[in-house]
Amino acid sequence: MLGTLSPAGNTTKQYLKIRLGYPIHTDRPTFEADVMEWCKEREIRMYECSLQLPNTRVIGWLSYMPNTVNREKWCRATQELYQMVNKSERNEEIQVGLAWKALNGQWNIQQKQKVYAFHVESSIDQATCIKKFLRLVAQNKKYPLGVRFRLCDEYSQYMKETSRIKYTYMRDKHKTLCKEMRQVETETIINLDRKIGDTKLTLRDIVLSIRDKTDTRRVFNLIDQKYNNPTTYVAQ
Secondary structure: OEOOOEEOOOOOOEEOOEOOOOOOOOOHHHHHHHHHHHHHHOOOOOOOOOOOOOOEEEEEEEEOOOOOOOHHHHHHHHHHHHHHHOHHHOOOOOOEEEEEEEOOOOOOOOHHHOOEEEEEEEEHHHHHHHHHHHHHHHHOOOOHHHOOOEEEOOOOOOOOHHHHHHHHHHHHHHHHHHHHOOOEEEOOOOOOOOOOOOOOOOHHHHHHOOEOOOOOOEOOOOEEEEOOEEEEEEEO
């Protein structure tokens, strides 16, 4: 079943959302891998939607956040933080998704030179409250998983000049950070988020709390499981 077909900006490109249906007896684990491999052989780019809801929208992109973040864990941590902050509204849950893709408005740039970032997707009816919540979280530096971010609006040809300047500034800062960030990998970690003894701290908390003795800044921006290897962890 095809979803809504809509043009992207002022270009001739158009994008589809395709919903695949298959028998219940189909082997689901291998089915998804087989479909992706089939598309890859034919140079068809197909990605699973970051949020499995019928009516969604992108509310912005996250500057400073690298692509090594565990998307599922970040989304769960964000949803749990929302419920903790809004204790009087515990019955109300939010759903967010993350998709790593090129920033909007880069039409005449080669694919490898484009700036990429995580885009936050939410249901249409929750978009306003989630956008407000994420900006409040960033302002108070209560980052999910401890990973620094700033929610930025997507580029639009109808932006005001001041918004366009702000967008360009944040895009360039994000590009520089992703380029200059160094990382190390390790396979010695068993459980990154297990509580240590009688404390409330985890190994993730300890690593992210390490600070430089000269300027007291955090040494590590993040530590997380590698997206394509569950036995390897990446610290940036």
